Amino acid sequence: MEFEVELRWKTPQEWVDAVLADLPSFLQDHADCERKASSMAMSFIAKCPDRVEMIPELIEIALEELVHFKLVYEVMDSKGIALPKQLESDNYIAQLIKKCRSGLNERLLDRMVVASIVEARGAERFRMVAENIEDVDLKKFYDMLWKSEFKHSDVFLRLALSYWPRETIHQRLNYFLDEEAIICKSLPFRAALH
């Protein structure tokens, strides 16, 4: 790993308790997060087709997130849980995006740093699910997932190294880690990833 993304606020046990109290809602939200993660990787490509150094790995991430979506959907299907018609908006992501600067170059770096931190938060929380859930198959599933998301958190920052100095990336990472901790801490616990 090139960068160690160390979150500055630890998710408390109350979050995983809320998730396990309503697993169907959590799975619905989780599926949606995977679908959005896949589209987000593809949208980086759509916005910056000239940044050829990062295209192959962005395609890989989009594919991996799509596989995650497929796997969550299969779990839902086996339990008779439908995809949600409508979900509450994801305030966590919306607030982080609001903190991104405007200007093509600055915004791209900020969005990549945010993507990296969101992956790290996903990894932290999927790991908590893996450690707390009793269902053996889901335990294995979330154990596989958190490791995959943890790797993604590094990929976005490593890709940024092709275009920005390490020091600049570290500055933005430092800024967003503080902001993310404040945002994450302020949100109520619900049976959702964020």
Ligand SMILES: [Fe+2]
């Ligand atoms: Fe994922």
Ligand SMILES: [Fe+2]
């Ligand atoms: Fe991911």
